[in-house]
Amino acid sequence: MKNLIKNFVIACMILVAGGAYAQTNKLISDPVELKVQELLSRMTLEEKVGQMNQYSNPYVQTGAGANSREAQSFDKMIEQGQVGSFLNVLGANETRRLQEIAIGKSRLGIPLIFGFDVVHGFKTIFPIPLGEAASFDRAAMEQSARIAAVESAANGLHWTFAPMVDISRDARWGRIMESAGEDVYLGEQAAIARVKGFQGDDLSKANTIAACAKHFAAYGAAIAGRDYAAVDMSERALREVIFPPFKAALDAGVATFMSSFNTINGVPASGNAWLLNDVLRKEWGFKGFVVSDWNSLGEMMAHGNVESHYEVGLQGIEAGVDMDMEGRIYISEVKKLLDDKKINISQIDEMVARILRVKFQLGLFDDPYQYCDVEKQNKLTMHPDHLAAARDIARKSFVLLKNEKNVLPLSEKTKKIAVIGPLANDKDAPTGNWRGVAEPNSAVSLLEGIKAAVGSKAEVLYAEGCKLVTNPSQSFFTQLNVNTSDHSGFAEAVEVAKKADVVVMALGETAYMSGECRSYADISLKGLQAELLREIRKTGKPIVLTLFNGRPMVLTDIIDQTDALLVCWLPGTESGHAIADVLFGDYNPSGKLPASFPYHVGQVPVYYEQMTSGRPYDPNPEGFSTKYRDIPNAPLYAFGKGLSYTTFEYKNLRLSKTQITKDGSLTASVLVTNTGTFDGEEVVQLYIRDVVGKGISRPVQQLKGFEKVMLRKGETREVTFNIAASDLAFWRLDNTWAPEEGDFMLMVGSASDDIRLKEKFVLKN
Numbered sequence: 045m046k047n048l049i050k051n052f053v054i055a056c057m058i059l060v061a062g063g064a065y066a067q068t069n070k071l072i073s074d075p076v077e078l079k080v081q082e083l084l085s086r087m088t089l090e091e092k093v094g095q096m097n098q099y100s101n102p103y104v105q106t107g108a109g110a111n112s113r114e115a116q117s118f119d120k121m122i123e124q125g126q127v128g129s130f131l132n133v134l135g136a137n138e139t140r141r142l143q144e145i146a147i148g149k150s151r152l153g154i155p156l157i158f159g160f161d162v163v164h165g166f167k168t169i170f171p172i173p174l175g176e177a178a179s180f181d182r183a184a185m186e187q188s189a190r191i192a193a194v195e196s197a198a199n200g201l202h203w204t205f206a207p208m209v210d211i212s213r214d215a216r217w218g219r220i221m222e223s224a225g226e227d228v229y230l231g232e233q234a235a236i237a238r239v240k241g242f243q244g245d246d247l248s249k250a251n252t253i254a255a256c257a258k259h260f261a262a263y264g265a266a267i268a269g270r271d272y273a274a275v276d277m278s279e280r281a282l283r284e285v286i287f288p289p290f291k292a293a294l295d296a297g298v299a300t301f302m303s304s305f306n307t308i309n310g311v312p313a314s315g316n317a318w319l320l321n322d323v324l325r326k327e328w329g330f331k332g333f334v335v336s337d338w339n340s341l342g343e344m345m346a347h348g349n350v351e352s353h354y355e356v357g358l359q360g361i362e363a364g365v366d367m368d369m370e371g372r373i374y375i376s377e378v379k380k381l382l383d384d385k386k387i388n389i390s391q392i393d394e395m396v397a398r399i400l401r402v403k404f405q406l407g408l409f410d411d412p413y414q415y416c417d418v419e420k421q422n423k424l425t426m427h428p429d430h431l432a433a434a435r436d437i438a439r440k441s442f443v444l445l446k447n448e449k450n451v452l453p454l455s456e457k458t459k460k461i462a463v464i465g466p467l468a469n470d471k472d473a474p475t476g477n478w479r480g481v482a483e484p485n486s487a488v489s490l491l492e493g494i495k496a497a498v499g500s501k502a503e504v505l506y507a508e509g510c511k512l513v514t515n516p517s518q519s520f521f522t523q524l525n526v527n528t529s530d531h532s533g534f535a536e537a538v539e540v541a542k543k544a545d546v547v548v549m550a551l552g553e554t555a556y557m558s559g560e561c562r563s564y565a566d567i568s569l570k571g572l573q574a575e576l577l578r579e580i581r582k583t584g585k586p587i588v589l590t591l592f593n594g595r596p597m598v599l600t601d602i603i604d605q606t607d608a609l610l611v612c613w614l615p616g617t618e619s620g621h622a623i624a625d626v627l628f629g630d631y632n633p634s635g636k637l638p639a640s641f642p643y644h645v646g647q648v649p650v651y652y653e654q655m656t657s658g659r660p661y662d663p664n665p666e667g668f669s670t671k672y673r674d675i676p677n678a679p680l681y682a683f684g685k686g687l688s689y690t691t692f693e694y695k696n697l698r699l700s701k702t703q704i705t706k707d708g709s710l711t712a713s714v715l716v717t718n719t720g721t722f723d724g725e726e727v728v729q730l731y732i733r734d735v736v737g738k739g740i741s742r743p744v745q746q747l748k749g750f751e752k753v754m755l756r757k758g759e760t761r762e763v764t765f766n767i768a769a770s771d772l773a774f775w776r777l778d779n780t781w782a783p784e785e786g787d788f789m790l791m792v793g794s795a796s797d798d799i800r801l802k803e804k805f806v807l808k809n
Contacts, residue, residue: 198420261313
């Protein structure tokens with residue numbers, strides 16, 4: 045009864061004060077803003093600081109930040125308004141329990157916000173984001189995020205630390221698996237799709253969660269591909285390559301941003317006022333809040349730009365990092381900084397207001413328990429419709445890179461299929477790193493998928509061949525010990541291959557060979573896998589390599605040992621079924637590479653959007669040109685590459701006009717015909733080259749559009765693209781973002797290195 049009376053009195057105060065506030069602040073008409081300001085006016089400093097801190101689940105040992113003794117006092121901290129957010133607290137029951145403390149026992153009843161890394165699925169796991177980007181399917185990317193949001197919200201969550209929109213052109217960097225790859229335009233489209241999927245059309249609905257664009261900024265450009273390393277790049281590169289996907293996420297309505305671990309040109313991103321205030325807030329107009337990455341504030345001392353937590357707190361506040369994830373800096377330093385007049389209370393109020401605003405937008409003040417429904421949790425988690433979607437999206441992500449003599453799809457005449465390799469019956473690798481709350485060993489293995497597909501129509505033989513790692517128990521924190529000496533399974537694998545009509549090999553990486561802190565200098569097949577492949581090749585049987593990978597890999601030394609290569613990435617819960625759909629022709633592969641596969645690791649970073657050179661590549665060994673003396677310049681497989689079981693012809697590229705103004709646009713149309721014997725989808729890609737950049741060299745080509753079209757065999761369809769002058773803009777010498785007049789080349793093709801048609805046009809100011 046006491047709590048009911050208290051809450052009633054508070055509600056009345058809000059109504060009265062809110063009305064008075066509205067009378068004296070008529071310029072403020074947003075009802076959410078009125079509520080934020082009214083609540084802020086009644087908060088103590090301790091309560092404000094409480095909103096600025098996020099803690100990892102203290103009730104369960106979840107990592108380096110967990111402390112069982114702290115767990116005993118956290119309920120009291122919530123009562124006292126000292127906690128604004130948790131990460132890694134899961135489940136409708138537990139989130140309700142903690143929310144009830146915040147609502148019913150704290151002075152102001154401010155709800156908690158619960159966050160979690162829902163990167164490519166909550167419990168129903170989809171392909172890793174890099175693989176999903178290979179689908180070049182905006183609807184598929186949005187759908188997977190939508191399903192992830194539904195499952196997460198049903199399990200008590202309000203907020204995901206995704207999408208990661210870092211552009212990454214270095215396959216050594218383990219977190220490339222979380223990205224959309226190397227291309228700016230594809231990165232923008234993936235960011236938009238995923239933000240829409242997570243947040244839906246109304247963030248207050250109980251089946252949506254707040255998205256978080258991370259890591260702002262340039263985390264994917266770490267020097268030498270080493271996680272957490274420094275970044276050193278020009279403002280032009282930041283503006284033209286790194287920033288656009290973040291800006292696209294913002295324009296799509298993303299609720300939050302996350303600052304990154306790295307320094308940028310010597311300044312830590314989490315203490316970078318130019319980045320977070322000047323660009324993100326003032327220039328772009330971002331109204332949501334910024335959360336640090338895990339202890340990225342506290343790590344500033346290790347970067348060496350500050351000497352104490354006091355200085356860390358000052359730099360974080362001046363930069364505008366609103367919420368400190370597990371750094372625990374603001375708790376001890378804000379009051380001191382205020383007392384010393386290093387900061388003022390209006391700065392704190394602005395930061396807290398941004399956090400409260402998102403909580404209001406999520407509907408947490410209207411119904412803080414709408415995310416805490418056990419019945420909904422049990423009904424929606426891994427719903428059959430979600431599993432069906434996971435299977436469909438997985439097969440859309442696969443990229444066929446080789447298919448000699450049309451060995452794929454496998455014929456119904458194939459009566460004996462050998463499935464060989466350390467990942468052939470692996471049920472854990474397909475779920476990948478950052479796999480939400482997926483159960484270990486819960487995915488459908490390749491072997492299971494093939495057996496289910498053929499039933500009694502063919503005999504499926506199996507041999508592991510070799511172990512990839514010597515420690516079978518893997519986790520996020522496990523140091524993987526790669527097997528480099530145990531050949532004991534080779535003989536069995538060879539005998540199994542000899543008995544088969546075709547061999548399907550499953551090689552690549554485990555779930556924890558990519559992801560955070562999984563950078564590798566050697567990105568070729570690890571352990572004995574290449575050796576096993578060569579032994580199987582000696583049997584003379586056709587070999588289909590299904591590659592499980594979290595990054596582009598160097599395959600130069602083994603590609604000739606295969607007849608077909610299907611890049612499967614780490615495809616999620618329905619892995620085996622999805623792969624079988626493609627192997628047996630129930631689905632025609634349609635994926636394209638979102639990142640180039642290097643010919644040699646020495647090329648890295650390698651990407652298609654190269655700048656022009658004063659001495660362009662010349663194969664003549666006597667000439668002085670930009671080239672390697674020992675390997676080609678080109679990657680083994682370039683961005684946008686991907687085969688189909690059918691073939692496509694491009695013809696009749698037409699431009700609606702050959703000259704546009706700075707406010708104008710043109711339409712490009714091309715006829716695409718399915719000239720093969722299978723129905724299939726083609727990703728039609730449009731690239732632009734700015735021939736002369738008026739004082740600045742411009743890239744040889746840039747993706748500016750793509751359309752994925754389904755064509756039945758023999759069908760022709762016109763594909764159209766609209767190119768506005770604004771699509772031609774870049775960061776000019778005068779530090780403005782705008783296009784410049786001149787000649788442009790418009791190119792349409794099937795891949796960045798497979799341009800079929802070209803036409804010129806002119807931009808006139």
